[in-house]
Amino acid sequence: MTSDLSRRRLLFGGAAVSAGVLLAGCTSNEQSPTEAQTKAAANNANTEPGKKVTIGFSAPAADHGWIAAITNNAKAQAGAYGDVELKSVEAGADAAAQRAALSTLISQKPDVIVLLPHDGKELNAFGLEAMKAGIPVVNLDRAFPDPKAYRLQIKGDNYGMGVAAATYIAEQLKAKGVSNPVIGEIPGIESLELTQERSKGFADTLASYGLKVANRRPAEFTVDSGQQAATGLFQALPKIDAVWNHDDDQGIGVLAAVNQANRKEFFMVGGAGSKKAMEDIAADNTVLKATVTYSPSMASSAISLARLIGQGKGMSDLVELQVPKEIVLSSETITKQNSGDYLKLGF
């Protein structure tokens, strides 16, 4: 009975994967990858056209696929509603430039502001100011420390990413019966709080299984730094059982290094959930066997929720009359089995 079930699941998974691959084959050259990451107005009490809402939006200039996806998703989601007008200002190079850009945004009198700050701590004061002026602020991803500075905070779970990656690795190693496994880690930019949180989640969870990281070589979220960091890791550890690479973008470089060093003895878990990583996982012909999500689809959700806040509505499935104050996305583990479902969320 159970074997039957699992076979059915496998079949279904296989069908889903191949459909996903087909889909990717058709869409991979499209310029706007974001359509799938927005929820178009469907049959749902919340999506019925309501009061017109002007949403001000600001995110740092994209220098990375993930940030680019954030801005694209926000724009696409706003476009899906007939009653939302999005006023977007690019944030410039740093927190000061973003503050200046935001002051021009305020003068356009938006109903709600959606803000992915350069640095949550530095822009906390702006959040307070806007809230005092009666404009609700939706704080996206990089958190304001002061709860008075935002109406809604929606963010990814960095610590949870580490937990998810470590759990997958530990369970896989246990299933394989590896004793004293050698685990490597390739984090992103070390000085960022998000990197430290991810690594802490990873280390804490491994420790609960009695495991630890043998070597950690930080990269810089770029492909070439990923390649170099991985090369260093391979020199240090002649035999590896598992690797967690924090970021799928730098993972392209890591996989290149795997290929160049001809190291196939381990399995790797990625991070963030890029389309390329999901395709690799589905194809199952590299060491990349899973990735833990940190999805830029949160920008789409932020716009939807900002609209509800602007219209004074709650989330229709919940009992509360208003949108909650904090939403933390859970970091999900994508493997070959479910990659078909997630492919549409890849960036």
Next chain:
Amino acid sequence: MSDVTDTKLPAQSPPVDRAETAKADAAARLSWWRGDGGEGAKRNLGLLATLVVLVVIGILTRPDLYGDPNWVWGNTLTILKLASVVGVVTVGMTFVIIGGGIDLSVGAIVALAGVWSTTLATQSYGAGGMIFSALTVGLAVGVVNGLLISYGRLVPFIATLAMLVAARGLAAEISDKQTQVSTSSFINGIATTKVLGIPLLVYILVAVVAAGWVLLNRTTFGRRTVAVGGNPEAARLAGINVRRHTVLLYALSGLCCGIAAVMLTAQATSAQAAMANLYELDAIAAAIIGGTLLSGGRGTIIGSLLGVIIFSTITNLFAINNLSAEAQNMVKGGIIVAAVLVQQVQFRSLTQFLARNRATTT
């Protein structure tokens, strides 16, 4: 530098006795060689000693790894491979610095050339088109740098700083801030191909270093570079077209960046606007610890190469001992300061020696 003008001047004054002038010329050239060779060789020995110390530290800290000859050989090749991209950039940088300039835009040029060569449009022309566009973009940006500096009279620091920002901006624009994956198996194969057990990347590094060495030490171009960097006014009076030479130096640096872009794209199997981050600092630091004088007029290609290899050996040493990147950067900074201090001490003792000499002769 003054040696160069000395050797130039007798050649230009009307020959009284041809044989005598030729002899003097030959002697002057010989002394120029001997002097340069002696000083450079001594410094390079110092760098080699530093390398040996680093390897010994490696052996002491990880005897388990160093006990395996296969691992040691593979690790040596890895260090050289790691050094190859920055090494190629550093060769161009060494020429620019010897010529009295500085090129802060090298990392940005590598990124721009890499991104340009991996756009879907360029990739449709195949590997040849990709390599051609990377080299052309590198060369063209270098020429623009050179024209701005020599004919636009911009300070090299400012001109190349502006180029750093602009080229990265253009790279981000072209790539639409996305990572561009290279699908060319030929390009990606550059990083995996081995000839006689040695990676192709190492051959490219050796070829560029050899070409740079010949260009600097065995051609008029090289001697002009030293002359222009040592004393531009004297070089101009000696009949060197200083402006044109400056353009050529930056073009050379740009071309090296183009080559490096192909190598880096091959290694990462992709390109993006943020790649080759801070390579300008790596290249300048390597040139300086290799004995290139930041004010121009002096420097060696071999010294720069050793500088790059020392840095990649340090990176490797920290990797195999699982030490943090912060500590690694502090050590790198310390080595740069130490190298410059040693240079200054040498230079000071040299000037003191000269002053004492002059005092005894008068």
